[in-house]
Amino acid sequence: MFRLACLACAIFSSGLTAAPVVVSDIKGYGFNSQRQLQQFSVLVFDEQSGKVLARGDNSLLAKYKDARQLNGGGKTLLPGLIDGHGHVLGLGQNLAQVELRGSQSEQEAVARVAAFAQANQDAPWIVGRGWNQVLWPSNAFPSSASLDEAISDKPVYLERIDAHAGWANSKALALAGISKDSIDPPGGEIVRDANGNPTGVLIDNAMLLVEQHIPTPDNAAKVRALNAAFDHLLALGITSVHDAGVDSDTVKLYQQLAGEQKLPMRIYPMLSARDPQLPLWLEAGIIDDPTDYLDIRSVKIYGDGALGSRGAALIEPYSDKPEQKGLLVTEPDKLTQIMQMTIAAGFQTNVHAIGDLANRLVLDRFEQLVPEDKRAASRHRIEHAQIVSPKDIPRFAKLQVLPAMQAVHATSDKNMAGDRLGVARLRGAYAWRSFIDQGSIIVGGSDFPVELANAFHGIHASVTRQSQDNQPVGGWLPEQKLSLTEALRSFTVDAAYGAFQEDSMGTLAPGSWADFIIIDRDIYQIPSEQLWRVEVEQTFVHGKQVFAK
Incomplete structure (x- = not known):
């Protein structure tokens, strides 16, 4: 050294x-x-x-x-470095679960699960994350049958890499009461075979049917997970995180750690719109920490699902599955109600929107709910802004809505995005250059643990539009490349701007x-x-x- x-x-x-x-x-x-x-x-x-x-x-x-x-x-x-969109507790917990990222087949994923179960025989549930069927030769969703062959005596539940789909064995499905007769919940889908039987894959809100039965970790376990995440992030040079979608219990743990001066990095938590205590947080008002270790002034709302699981809400059907248009995980009327409540309380409103329909619905509501003279000061955000109709991109600048984007999603999705969307819709997909050129400030992030929590991977993807093996030659949709300085800004001062912190960090x-x-x-x-x-x-x-x- x-x-x-x-x-x-x-x-x-x-x-x-x-x-x-x-x-x-x-x-x-x-x-x-x-x-x-x-x-x-x-x-x-x-x-x-x-x-x-x-x-x-x-x-x-x-x-x-x-x-x-x-x-x-x-x-x-x-x-x-500032990660403008990550999930800290999820990262810490993920570090102690089955790691399925990079598995090249359903069989390899099952083998990893079996090895983890063998090494953790006291675990009541086997939980993991990171599978991605797009990388498998079959390019098909997995099934509970393959998991059952490896583990049938205890429940297994595995989140897809984007956390918008889950894969369960039969034991977990039975505990959740999921059967052929089960009805899809609003904003979710129980994937079924040709005979109508559940396959073991659950999309978006259907995931909750199983997740509510997984034992909840106590506060001591959560603190251990948070500390593991802090160590991991600091080793990657990340000194501040915008924690996207945090429940009350976790925010209170952050407050406890901050009060004990045990918070080793800066956290900008977005209160989860799903938390029943949200109205109480809004009533209490913004918490402006003079040390910027824990500023609380934003809310994360959930618009739609993800592209890989065909949960991203699209205006027109999926090119590779014409009977589907994706899922709105928050119904439009409810979305209006929650956005109105958070905006009225003076909180920054950050809405997850991946598909072009979800982005349009959110932009429509920002236009209706935010007076023109308050748009710049509010710094409301759309988290992901991944697939946007080309005619909606200028509305971000007009409405002064910040796109909070994750560069690594483009290089991760490049092999399937064209199949899902078709060529025409790619003109408004992962369109960083289009946003920058119109004056939008991009809040850079990784969406860890969906992606690896390494900001230099995002900077590389921004500049090259390539995977780490330099593919494709010249970059994917290369007209959307950023300069190195623009990419660095997105993970420093521009991310700070997305949290009202550009005068104090970045x-x-x-x-x-x-x-x-x-x-x-x-x-x-x-x-x-x-x-x-x-x-x-x-x-x-x-x-x-x-x-x-």
Whole structure:
């Protein structure tokens, strides 16, 4: 480890009086108040307040000659990365479940489940996540029959990679009372075979039929999962997360951790619209934390499902399944009611919308419910904005609605999106360049644990429109590529803007929080295809080192 790590450990473990800290010999990149890229070789911050004091060149060394000196050894320093859409508790829990991401067949997925069950024989349920039938030779949904062959004596429930479909064995279906006679719930589908029997796959709201029977972890287990997620994220250089859809119990755990000064990173929780206590949170009003560790001022509402499970709500039928148009998991009247309630309370309203119909319905309601003179200040968001009718894209700018998008979804979905949508609809799909060119600010994120929680994967996807094996040549829908600076902005100052925090984080400008990372290579000096390989060597939050490789 280079000298900065060693000195930082000594400094932050000492009980000495606070003083400025100077980090020199760095390749620093940040932004100014106009979101323009700024380079610097010296960063000065105060270890007690946790704020940046100055940045610039070696002339600062004389001004701060009595400060503690850290030598960066020529390493690259960036603002701490901000994931504008993730699921922290889900990530922590996922780290202790069956990992099905990357399984190449239904049989391989079942084998992983069987191995996990063998190693966790005391577990009352076998739970996992990450399967994706699009990657399998069959390209077909799995069945309970294959799971039953491996495990029939205890319930098994496995979420699809996008968390919009579940795969259950017969034991889990029986516990949930799901049979041939079961009726699909509103906004959900029990997938059935030719004889009408449940296959074991449940889409969107039908997933709740099984999920309500899975034992609920107690608070101690949740805290363990949160801490596991914090460690994982900080090791990836993520210093702040917009936690998309958090129930009251989890928000209260965040408040407890923050009160005990045990929150090692900044969390911007979106209160779940499904939580029965939401009206009480709205009545209590916005919670503006002066340290920005836990600002509570937004609500996550659920519009439709996901593309991979054909739950994304489309205006026209799916190209590869003409009898389906997707699912609205919140009925239009209910959507209007919830959006009206959150907007009236002065909370930022962030609505999950993947399909073009869902995006249009949400835009219609923002147009109806938000007065023109309050649009800019409200910073309402559409989470995902994944498939948008080309004529609706300009409405984001007109209504000043922020698209909160996840670049890795494009490179993950490229092999099936054309099949689902057809060529014409791809003109408005994963359309980052179209949004940027009209002046929209993209809130970048990963949607972990749907995708891996690595922002450099998203930056790479934004710039190349390629998978990590450089496919397709030239990029998928390459006209939608972003520049490296635009991609970096989406995971720093622009993500901060999506949480009303651009003045305090994401830039490393004087007065902002000293949240920064040291990485193993200069992203502006390497081929773009290598961006996903960047590794974080150190992470600092509030001027304190919270991770060292």
